[in-house]
Amino acid sequence: MQALTKIAPDRTELKKLPIPRYGARDVLVHVRSAALCGTDLHVYNWNSWAQGAGIHLPVVMGHECCGDVVAFGSEVKGIEAGDKVVAETHIPCGECYQCQNGEQHICHNLKMFSIHTDGCFAEYAVIPAACARKIPREIPYDVGALMEPVGTALRAVAAAQVGGKSVVVVGCGPIGLFAVAAAAALGAAKIIATDSSAFRLAVAEKLNVDMALHSADKNNVQAVLGATGGYGADAVIEASGSREGIKQSFQLLRKGGRVVLVGLPDNPVELDLVKDVVFKEAKIIGIHGREMFKTWRQMENLLVSGKLVVDPVITHILPLACWRDGFELAKSGQACKVIYHP
Ligand SMILES: NC(=O)c1ccc[n+]([C@@H]2O[C@H](COP(=O)([O-])OP(=O)(O)OC[C@H]3O[C@@H](n4cnc5c(N)ncnc54)[C@H](O)[C@@H]3O)[C@@H](O)[C@H]2O)c1
Numbered sequence: 001m002q003a004l005t006k007i008a009p010d011r012t013e014l015k016k017l018p019i020p021r022y023g024a025r026d027v028l029v030h031v032r033s034a035a036l037c038g039t040d041l042h043v044y045n046w047n048s049w050a051q052g053a054g055i056h057l058p059v060v061m062g063h064e065c066c067g068d069v070v071a072f073g074s075e076v077k078g079i080e081a082g083d084k085v086v087a088e089t090h091i092p093c094g095e096c097y098q099c100q101n102g103e104q105h106i107c108h109n110l111k112m113f114s115i116h117t118d119g120c121f122a123e124y125a126v127i128p129a130a131c132a133r134k135i136p137r138e139i140p141y142d143v144g145a146l147m148e149p150v151g152t153a154l155r156a157v158a159a160a161q162v163g164g165k166s167v168v169v170v171g172c173g174p175i176g177l178f179a180v181a182a183a184a185a186l187g188a189a190k191i192i193a194t195d196s197s198a199f200r201l202a203v204a205e206k207l208n209v210d211m212a213l214h215s216a217d218k219n220n221v222q223a224v225l226g227a228t229g230g231y232g233a234d235a236v237i238e239a240s241g242s243r244e245g246i247k248q249s250f251q252l253l254r255k256g257g258r259v260v261l262v263g264l265p266d267n268p269v270e271l272d273l274v275k276d277v278v279f280k281e282a283k284i285i286g287i288h289g290r291e292m293f294k295t296w297r298q299m300e301n302l303l304v305s306g307k308l309v310v311d312p313v314i315t316h317i318l319p320l321a322c323w324r325d326g327f328e329l330a331k332s333g334q335a336c337k338v339i340y341h342p
């Protein structure tokens, strides 16, 4: 099979590899659609994060995927050949405190699919059965391939409790755009989005945001106050991972509101805790991935019902042979989600 492989820090190649062997607790999947994510760019560029992530080279890249089960190990239960599955990328140990208390997505010994295992930019992938989520047939492969990041965004929005309320999504990368879509699905009354990219703000408009604000515009805080009766937004989802975006999230929030932090800044960020958190009584919630499998069920229900619409975030679909074009598009900022068909 063809597999996009990170061979060495400065070498990434589409390689011909044998169909991978699977263990007693694994599922072998024929990958039909796989999506490019910021993490893949980090691994490709072999930046400081990738160097410290515990990746053993060579590794097959890619973690966001949807496909059909073709075989499974002797200890796997509840999965049949032909099932449509998506990889949940958090691999729990099943034994630690978190795993035994309903928080396996933040397992104490958490491993990540395609970081600690081979990934899915390939014709076939091995997914640990504990992370192979069977999804309804009605969900198309290309949407299935997005469910990992969509789930993160949906969970952030669910934690923000936006029903009937105003929400600002800071940052319109894929995660922020999926958060916009999720906020609409969960009944937000007013959705405002910010970004520095006109291209991405245009996609936010396609998702019917009430206001799309350029992040460099000095009047943003005023605009949000103006749209919220002078109070600030009930909830803010921080999906830029930038220092400025994180700081501004607290300025855009009303007293007593909820800030959900999803973005990952490269360095520690200083906050004015007295003004922005303590006297404001801001509720700060950190989100790492999806709850297993509460978020998945909620997401499947919303996708099948047509209430959660994420297709406008897909800007490019390419054969895996054109993998380099996808990486270039992602780097250029003139793309949101790039999908590969292996
Ligand atoms: N917590 C999690 O489980 C989780 C999962 C996936 C991604 N992430 C993180 O979430 C963040 C978003 O992911 P993504 O894939 O959408 O990344 P991305 O880099 O594609 O998107 C970030 C967006 O923020 C915009 N931006 C930059 N500065 C801004 C500012 N001051 N105000 C508003 N927008 C600004 C950028 O133009 C870009 O469009 C990243 O930091 C990523 O590492 C976290």
Ligand SMILES: [Zn+2]
Pocket (backbone or CB within 6 Å): 037, 038, 039, 063, 064, 148, 149
């Ligand atoms: Zn991802």
Ligand SMILES: [Zn+2]
Pocket (backbone or CB within 6 Å): 092, 093, 094, 095, 096, 097, 098, 099, 104, 107, 108, 109, 110
């Ligand atoms: Zn565990």
